[in-house]
Amino acid sequence: MSEMIPGTAAEQAAVPAPAAPADLAATAPEPPGPEPLGVARTATGSTEVDTALERLADADGLPVDGHLEVYEDAHGRIRAALEDLDRRPGPPAPGAVRG
Template structure:
């Protein structure tokens, strides 16, 4: 009886289709669904992630950094009080 790992029978060569299927074909969408958050600004940033689907890996960093900065800005805006920004406080004029 022959060990299957040492079978001397030559294997058929792979077909051209099988070889092409194993080679990377370039950028392709990952197909990750994005659930809307209800915040238009955040949803627009998350939709920007789709831009990375059509770029090579070297282009992903710029998209991810842009989206990350936009999301940080949106979170930071939650800590700011509503209304116009206040200028620097004026010192009291203590003239007597």
């Protein structure tokens, strides 16, 4: 069996090189952008909480690396609303003695 001898340098140079990754990126379609999830929100009756939940919709138009800021803001607003509830006096506990 005879050994294959590669072509001359001139013959090898005539063969086009495979496309470089940069060339492929220029022709590849762009990945789809962010799309809203379309999750319906039900009003809670608390203006503060409803405003915080509406803030989450801002993440729909942002790339993923922008979501954290929106989530942290909404979390902080909801936490503040809950802490405010803890500060309000409520009805006496069942069985509590009134003075």
